[in-house]
Amino acid sequence: MALINVKTKEVQVKIVYYGPGRGGKTTNLEYINKTYRDRIKTEMVSLKTQDDRTLFFDFLPFDVGQIKGFDVTIQLYTVPGQVKYNATRRLVLRGVDGIVFVADVQKEQRKKNIESLNQLYENLETYNLDLFNIPFVMQYNKIDLKQSAIPIVSSQTLQKDLNGLLRAPAFEATALRGGNVIPTLKKIISITLASIQDQLF
Secondary structure (H helix, E strand, O other): OOEEEOOOOEEEEEEEEEOOOOOOHHHHHHHHHHHOHHHEOOOOEEEEOOOOEEEEEEEOOOOOOEEOOEEEEEEEEEOOOOHHHHHHHHHHOOOOOEEEEEEEOEHHHHHHHHHHHHHHHHHHHOOOOOHHHOOEEEEEEOHHHHHOOOOEOOHHHHHHHHHOOOOOOEEEEEOOOOEOHHHHHHHHHHHHHHHHHHHOO
16 A cells, blocks of 8 residues: 655555566666666665565656655565565565566576465465555566577466466566566556555545
């Protein structure tokens, strides 16, 4: 649920990038941070774990300005991908308004993508949230690997594995080079803002 301050006429919206370890969540945020440096209000904060990272920063969204007279700030988070950090993942999801699921297209990661998505369902249940009722975007990352010798899963298969029931907007992406990082972000922002408009007076 978006944090709405009626006194200051401000709204804080929380978007979480979720997915398996080393799938590209951090890379998405780093690219956004670099590209929209002028719109970001704070330094990117990195809470380091041994082999992964959780990131968080504030920034002003694209072409939104105000909604019903309220200034809107978007907060972007990633969760640590490793299963052993599930308690942290659950904590990061508290108060979430929108989710981007970053799947890794490498064939060897297929099972981990499915496990991570199933765990997302479970973690949301902790807060009585249903993924079918939350603004959600799917991203199939590392699509550029098809030009190398690394075996990848096709987007059609990923759609079947991960998005058959949800039918969320989906993007093929190359987060390292910025491919479809911004369209993914713009999509989740637009559908999340549309979903919270009714909460504003």
